[in-house]
Amino acid sequence: MSHPLFGFPPSLASHLKKWNRAPIAIKLAMFIALLIVTGMGMLGLTVLQHQKNVLSAQVENMGNTLARHLAGSASDMVMADDVLGLQTLVKSLPDNNVLGVLVLSEDGETLASSGLLPAEELVESQRKKSLLRKVNAFEWQESSASHTLISFISPIEYNELAAGHVVLTFSRSAMLESLGESRMMIIMMTSLTTLLAIGIAFVMSRHLSRPIQQLVVASQEIERGNYTYRLVENRNDEIGDLEQAFNQMAEGLLRKTQVENAFSRYVSSNVARKIMERPDQIELGGRHVQASVVFADMVGFTGVAEKLPPKAVIELLNEYFSYISTISGLYKGHIDKFIGDCAMIVFGVPDEDKEHEFHALACAVMIRKLIMRLNEIRIRNGLLPVYFKIGVNSGIMVAGNLGSQERMDYTVIGDTVNLASRLSDVAGSNQIVVLDELYQHPEIKERFIAQPFQTINVRGKQKPVVTWLVEDVSGEHQQLMATRIDIILEGKFST
Secondary structure (H helix, E strand, O other): OOOOOOOOOHHHHHHHHHHHOOOHHHHHHHHHHHHHHHHHHHHHHHHHHHHHHHHHHHHHHHHHHHHHHHHHHHHHHHHOOOHHHHHHHHHHOOOOOEEEEEEEEOOOOEEEEEEOOOOHHHHHHHHHHOOOOOOEEEEEOOOOOOOOEEEEEEEEEEOOEEEEEEEEEEEOHHHHHHHHHHHHHHHHHHHHHHHHHHHHHHHHHHHHHHHHHHHHHHHHHHHOOOOOOOOOOOOOOHHHHHHHHHHHHHHHHHHHHHHHHHHHOOOOHHHHHHHHHOHHHOOOEEEEEEEEEEEEEEOOHHHHHHHOOHHHHHHHHHHHHHHHHHHHHHOOEEEEEEEOOEEEEEEOOOOOOOOHHHHHHHHHHHHHHHHHHHHHHHHHOOOOOOOEEEEEEEEEEEEEEEEOOOOEEEEEEOHHHHHHHHHHHHOOOOOEEEEHHHHOOHHHHOOEEEEEEEEEOOOOOOOOEEEEEEEEEOOHHHHHHHHHHHHHHOOOOOO
């Protein structure tokens, strides 16, 4: 699949996009380095190739000369069948350059040899070629040798008659070592020059692009939510005007965030966000939505309030409401309102949630579990336990702005909401009551543990409704809840 605009594969287009976003300093340094490396590389390759050709020619000239000289020296001995003389001759030749000598008869029989020798098959094939040329050179690799070898085969002639062949073997290590030293020198010079050029280009480009980089850093701080970040305005050019405009923008964002934060303390954060996104479109009215609602009501609050001073009562309510607010946020819900000692939690509005039924029930179960853990701590500390009764319901309800043009409230209303409040009324201490219709939902029944409760009469409904007591979540969700409760009690979740 190609890029729709340029015909590049997606991976290549991604790399090109990253390169286009690279800092100016990096781009300039890379281009200069590329030019230098290319130029030095081409120069180095030319020098190395020339040196290789010169050394190869020298080796061939030396090999040809020695092979012809040896062939001339051995001709009389070959004709006289002087094997001892030939053996003495070949043993006197090997040194640091000559690694092997071989003297063959006209029939290819070995008359004398010393040092490293090519394979017989290779010698035979080269011997036939040498019939057409005075001296023939060929390269080969000895398994025991660590370097490439080159051999020269020359015919032995006596009075213009072919009498045999001589084979001289040389090492090309000296030539290769010289080429290696030259290559290393060129690489070192290229590297040093490249590093120097990159350093100079980088310093210059950093100096030129520093104001832009400061703007980038400032924009990143703003993106992270640090609206107090400001640029130092110390320029009198266009960059200075840009710095001033940026600081004014940051100040405006800071004020907007402060208003949003203050606003979200009175309404849920997602409702506040939607209102701030379109403040000119706020109007009375609502819409039908499929959502869930939870009522968590403190049991015996009047008796508790009578036994505590007002400040302690407020602190107690705020503590538990903070826990409930944190848990609702974990399950994509939000506090619709606090009604005295009762918290009303909504799921599925204003943001759609396809699993609002599960999230509402899971939130209720986690509230119940947390209350039980808190009571254990309170009892150990000699304090009275606190209990909640919870009702959960799901269905069609009306969500929208209710009130007047001067003062309005975003909330949910309807029979579904009223029934959830009624379910919390019939629940006992630390009980969660739901309708049979909600519990029998396939996505709910297999994920929660419950038992039948009461059949109750509800105002506005002709027939009694069947209810269930939800006791716990099932399976892996139990461990997840336990972990989250531990974290909440350690104060690691923000409220």
